Amino acid sequence: MTQIILRLAGWLAGKLGTALLIVAVVLAVGALYLFVTDHLEKEDQRTQRMEEMRGRLAEAEAAAERLREEMARIGAEVERTRARMEQAGELVRQFERLRYFWMRLVLRGEERERMEREYRRAMEEQEREAARSSRLQGDLVAADGQHQEVVGEIARLEQQIALLEADPSWVVVYTQRAWQWLKWPLVAGLLLFFLGPSLWKLLAYYVLAPQVRRFGPVRLVEGEQPWVGVGSSRVSEAVPLAPGETAWVKEKFLQASDEELRRRTRFVLDWRIPFTCAATGLIELVEMAHPGRGPARTITFSTQEEPTTELAVITVPEGGSVVLRPRYLAGVVKAAGSSLEIRRHWRIFRLQSWLTLQLRYFEFIGPCRLVVAGSRGIRGERLGPAGEGTIGAGRRTNQDSTIGFTPDLDYRSVRAETFWSYFRGMNPLFDDLFQGRGTFVCQEISVQARAAAARRFWSTLWNGIGKVFGL
Incomplete structure (x- = not known):
């Protein structure tokens, strides 16, 4: 009472x-x-x-x-x-x-x-x-x-x-005095407001962006790694949990689960990167563990908030890894007898990193399974020499669509294919280009409303800060 x-x-x-x-x-x-x-x-x-x-x-x-x-x-x-x-x-x-x-x-x-x-x-x-x-x-x-x-x-x-x-x-007096004092800065500000974005886009596309191609690609791991598996995407994803396995799930993606699973709250996915986890929503997760006996139990991932979102499971084998943007992560399944390992790679002393504002990469080490969420479907593409069931040695994709890639690929940013698509906000300044032998994962379409909003001033600022830290 x-x-x-x-x-x-x-x-x-x-x-x-x-x-x-x-x-x-x-x-x-x-x-x-x-x-x-x-x-x-x-x-x-x-x-x-x-x-x-x-x-x-x-x-x-x-x-x-x-x-x-x-x-x-x-x-x-x-x-x-x-x-x-x-x-x-x-x-x-x-x-x-x-x-x-x-x-x-x-x-x-x-x-x-x-x-x-x-x-x-x-x-x-x-x-x-x-x-x-x-x-x-x-x-x-x-x-x-x-x-x-x-x-x-x-x-x-x-x-x-x-x-x-x-x-x-x-x-009236103070208005007139303010006009006399500020009229030229105001005129300059209005010119920058109306013409500045167009001039900046011209400068960025024709002067800054071509400089990135002059430098070598980013490669995080030398040598070849085992292939990672990318499952088909669907609106809901039923993920089995074998004995000894543990899953951490974002609350909004948890639709259903077996009653036998042990549950508790995991406040931060990885305490070594607490701010990254907070910025990408990997906090206050639901931890579910198999009780250790009996058959596999099932967790169903789905979301009611975004009807265009689909989910897919990336299976990372022992000795393999995948570089992932954590904001696309809906859940993680840790294999029995192992711990979740996330490596951070900084690339500060590269011009490409500063021009694209991506200075940090997160590498999820296998064995583990990663449940990722994307717009209208998720697709994994294998690159490599002919005869290995791959689609070619190089592939370009919209930067807003990229979810992750294996670290044995050569990754570079290249200028958008046409200036008009970049000028109209239909494409970011840079596309992602992957070359070599490996797998990259992307969503079927980039969310236009989100991408457009990210290019507005404050959203662009936040998006740029997140990109600097690889989020």
Whole structure:
């Protein structure tokens, strides 16, 4: 009862914590959205007001310019009027100095009347010009007053615009500063993002990959070994367990087994390589041992998680061995009176190893049986001279399909057959080429979804690390 209450409390606490986290995240996102939206709206309003003020400022400056032109025109007209008025006044003064003398002593009646008429016209002209000058002076004063008002409006608008320009949204300010600071690295990053993978693939295919062929193959064991047997692949594999034999099985591949088998948990397949076992799923295995008497017992291997997976048994005889990628291993059967031996081979000082990022190989020493899992079937091919039931002295296969090979084969990586298949992600950069006398094991097809995912950034990184260590 206590256990049930504790589990219920833990479940409720987990649900409550998740609910609180969801609420906090939603509120934070909502608050951030409202905050940014509010600042953007204020910035939009500020921009609109600045545009309005700039429009009014332009109109005021145009009006001030028109008033200055009008004042200049009126001033010029005032000067011309003053000149005409002074000219008329000078003429009046001349008439006044001469009229009494000439009119009394020299001029006769008609000439005297003509001079009087001219005198009166000069007086009238002086008065008209004086009145015109007075009116123009009034217009000039009025225009100057309007100009002063417009100049004051211009100063006020410039002050308001300056205040608006000095108070931008800091979201916009920091965005603009970030753009000015990061625009060229950002452009370079975008170019690398869009063009970098294509350029890298061109470089890898046409420059780096051909270098691998210049160096010799990897051969882990000198001399010939006994042939290993590769059984037919099927969806489920019934593996007999003879007296004295022990099997270690991945839990997900264990479908059924005889009740008489002794069972226990083996936490790590080989304690000498614990990290490798953890990375390839060879931990928390089910150990099954024959009780030691009676007929052979049976273990049925299968999986419900991956319907395209098939299994096959590789039989490694005494004196033989097979190099295997541990991630394909579903189970191991150890022969009676022997222990499981896994040798590690490092090939660090080879250019091929660094270009293909495969620095380590795992060799499973016989006698033992290895249950391997592959996609849509598993096939073993024997290579060797004609007349030994082999298919030839050399064989190329997709690197994603290779499961393992016998160490007496010459193994090298060769460039993919076509650039387009590599560029489109249908084939890795390198194919595996096996030559000599021996056996290699491959799955019928490489899992495209898994292979494609492995070429994405993080999956590629993890896949590369696993390949470095031969996993």
